[in-house]
Amino acid sequence: MLGLAGGSGVVPLMSMLRLARRANRPDLMRLVVSVRSPADLYYPDEISGPETTVVYTREAPAGSSRPVGRLTAEDVRPLVESDREVYVCGSAGFCDGATNLLLEVGVDVQRIRVSRWGPTS
16 A cells, blocks of 8 residues: 655554554555655654655755655656555645646556545635
8 A cells, every 4th residue: 555645644644554564564555745844744753664755845854865845746656556555645735736646647546545634615
């Protein structure tokens, strides 16, 4: 499974990552988290690992290899697997953008699960 989280959208996906780690099955879950800055990252002491990617949109920590900016198709494409579900969690704007990226890289709409929050009108 692949999880795409925007900001606090990482909270429900973190439980899935923890389960995969406890089962010693890093192949079960890949997680991409998009945050504005290092100060905005939830679970900073726990989230790092080979199965996670953090994308900083406004301010990156020193030594970060990726320039700041929004999540792109290039960030997502190598993580997509044709037979796995993708969970997207975050604000309405993040979820819309992430869903469009997934569709752009060829993920079948039937495999995308979205949990969003924010204004409804």
